[in-house]
Amino acid sequence: MVPGDGLVVRQQIVDLVLVTDLSKQAAFLKAWHEKRVPPPPPPEMAGSGSSSLAPDVGASIKARGTWKLQMDGPSEECRTDRLMFLKLLLKAADVSNPTKATPLYLFWTNRILEEFYHQGDEEKEKGLALSPGCDRFAPNLPRGQLGFINFVVKPTFDAIKVSR
Amino acid sequence: MHRETVGDWLSLLFFLQAAASTALLYGAATWWRNFASALMWFNLVIPADTPGVSSVVDAIGLKQSSCLSGGIFFANFVAVLITITSAVSLRLAMRIALAQPSLWRRSIVNAAEQPTVELPRLLQFPTPECFLALSLGFGLLLSSMGTLVEGCAPTWVQTLAVLVLVGVLGGALGLQQTLERGLTTIPVGGHGHSLVKSHLHIPTPSIFTRWLASAAEAASSAHLVAFKYDRHCVAVVAGGSWGGVLDVAYEDANRWQRAVFWSKAWLGLMPTPPPLGRWVLPASTGTSSAHAGEVGEAMNESMEELEARDIGDVMSLDFDVRKVLNIAGPERTLTLVAAKLFRRNGLLVVDDAATASLLQEAALSADSRSEDAFKGVVTWTTEVIFYKWVRAVESAYLAMPYHNSAHAADVMVTVNSFLVHSGLQPRRATHARGSQGSFADPNWQLAQFSLLVAAIVHDVGHVGVMNAHLKAIQHPLTLQYPDVPGVLEAMHAAEALKLMRAPG
Numbered sequence: 001m002v003p004g005d006g007l008v009v010r011q012q013i014v015d016l017v018l019v020t021d022l023s024k025q026a027a028f029l030k031a032w033h034e035k036r037v038p039p040p041p042p043p044e045m046a047g048s049g050s051s052s053l054a055p056d057v058g059a060s061i062k063a064r065g066t067w068k069l070q071m072d073g074p075s076e077e078c079r080t081d082r083l084m085f086l087k088l089l090l091k092a093a094d095v096s097n098p099t100k101a102t103p104l105y106l107f108w109t110n111r112i113l114e115e116f117y118h119q120g121d122e123e124k125e126k127g128l129a130l131s132p133g134c135d136r137f138a139p140n141l142p143r144g145q146l147g148f149i150n151f152v153v154k155p156t157f158d159a160i161k162v163s164r
Numbered sequence: 165m166h167r168e169t170v171g172d173w174l175s176l177l178f179f180l181q182a183a184a185s186t187a188l189l190y191g192a193a194t195w196w197r198n199f200a201s202a203l204m205w206f207n208l209v210i211p212a213d214t215p216g217v218s219s220v221v222d223a224i225g226l227k228q229s230s231c232l233s234g235g236i237f238f239a240n241f242v243a244v245l246i247t248i249t250s251a252v253s254l255r256l257a258m259r260i261a262l263a264q265p266s267l268w269r270r271s272i273v274n275a276a277e278q279p280t281v282e283l284p285r286l287l288q289f290p291t292p293e294c295f296l297a298l299s300l301g302f303g304l305l306l307s308s309m310g311t312l313v314e315g316c317a318p319t320w321v322q323t324l325a326v327l328v329l330v331g332v333l334g335g336a337l338g339l340q341q342t343l344e345r346g347l348t349t350i351p352v353g354g355h356g357h358s359l360v361k362s363h364l365h366i367p368t369p370s371i372f373t374r375w376l377a378s379a380a381e382a383a384s385s386a387h388l389v390a391f392k393y394d395r396h397c398v399a400v401v402a403g404g405s406w407g408g409v410l411d412v413a414y415e416d417a418n419r420w421q422r423a424v425f426w427s428k429a430w431l432g433l434m435p436t437p438p439p440l441g442r443w444v445l446p447a448s449t450g451t452s453s454a455h456a457g458e459v460g461e462a463m464n465e466s467m468e469e470l471e472a473r474d475i476g477d478v479m480s481l482d483f484d485v486r487k488v489l490n491i492a493g494p495e496r497t498l499t500l501v502a503a504k505l506f507r508r509n510g511l512l513v514v515d516d517a518a519t520a521s522l523l524q525e526a527a528l529s530a531d532s533r534s535e536d537a538f539k540g541v542v543t544w545t546t547e548v549i550f551y552k553w554v555r556a557v558e559s560a561y562l563a564m565p566y567h568n569s570a571h572a573a574d575v576m577v578t579v580n581s582f583l584v585h586s587g588l589q590p591r592r593a594t595h596a597r598g599s600q601g602s603f604a605d606p607n608w609q610l611a612q613f614s615l616l617v618a619a620i621v622h623d624v625g626h627v628g629v630m631n632a633h634l635k636a637i638q639h640p641l642t643l644q645y646p647d648v649p650g651v652l653e654a655m656h657a658a659e660a661l662k663l664m665r666a667p668g
Contacts, residue, residue, distance in 0.1 A: 119628070
């Protein structure tokens, strides 16, 4: 470790926290998928894939030739890719409730609903338009969760899945 | 209901309670006096020497002339009962009314410049004024008892003296109770957890003026501000009409220090705080290494408590944060899970007292950014420093239903389990000594560290509404972070940096 690492850690933490904004989800996933290179033709893959990727990509992250991620070195590019990977993991963990055991999932869901309803109450009092899912008197948990799972959770976890 | 209305309504209730108790007391006494006269009349109709009646009268040891006194004694007894009942029922009514989350909710969201402010607990029972009512009632009982004894007729002066004596004793008891119970929390609303956090003490004996004002103010004020006086004492100051020291919180202060702070606040000797303060945790101030040792011991005790129970594998995807939540409560969950996880990952120095204390000293000294202090990630995360830091983060989380510190703990464990499942992080971390982490690659060490820390802080200070809503209501945070799409996220990052600067 060198003294500069403190600043790196600090910057990484800030970037990681900022990326948990769900409205940036689409842009982030797009950038993530752009990291992907089209699978090279089979004969070339053996040559270029092993020479260019194998030394850089850790054995633990099985890039298998389709991901241009270089995460194991100290260089700037490696750091960027690594950070991107971390961002993806953090985003996934942040929305991972539906992937948990059902009682735990429902535990968290009830709590987020409570927060939504509070917001809905406030909006009602202030005469603002009710945000979707925030109306205490028109609960529709299944629909909200389906949307959440299909448009937020699934794309994120899919991104992790294909990155292996 | 508008929040000013709530305040007025509350103080009205308080005064109604006092008035009702007094009226009931005197009303009941008068009624019983009349009834006692009726008894005397009855006694005239049926002479006292009638067999049966006389034996009863003799048996109780009452003379005919003391029938009146007996009536007054009983009247006072009933009046005391009525006073207690009315106090309790009014208190309960207020408790139920205040438990409406929407009333509190607004106070917290509006206090946006101070999102971490904690409201005082108004609803303790028994409350100081209940103690006063009780003791006054017992005083009345005592003084009227004197009239029962033949030949003993206490003068008004004696009666008054008894009342004052008992009243003072009761008031002192109430004060003592309030100070002792300052560490309890009350559940508010339907969240199943307490919205109002602990360790706020109500300056007690300002019973009928300041206390009432503060109670009403606390429920209604949008300008509750926590102001730090020194490393022991944080005062909560109300804006609005009353505008004084509303409440005093103590951190790491002993009973004597508390008493001093409390007396100063009561006597108005506290310096006038600035209009907007910031809740400053003691962790951010320089502390001695002796204190750090205590903190470390506290952590070890907590960890042992966790070890004693089955909370599951903290490295596993199946880890259930509710178990820790049940054991440790919402105020320690993140701290304990984080400490456990960082230990397991070998990110903390364990069992190496010499190294730890050396690193503590280095990091606690003024220039913690010196080259020596950055020998490794471990430097920054020696047990104690890490513990203090994560504790500070945990208390910076608001008690929201979802976006609370338990959520942070959950995300942290989940993201760590991703690392484990991806094979990046060995499940059985070596119990690391020195700067040897679990990853062989120092780059990944740093990455893992950043990831876990980011998970810990990623929702810190979340106010429980969405970004769009913040904009719609022109929440002060949107002024603080203008032109940022994710206002909350920007705030989380900023708060995280602030917290990091403090202890490290």
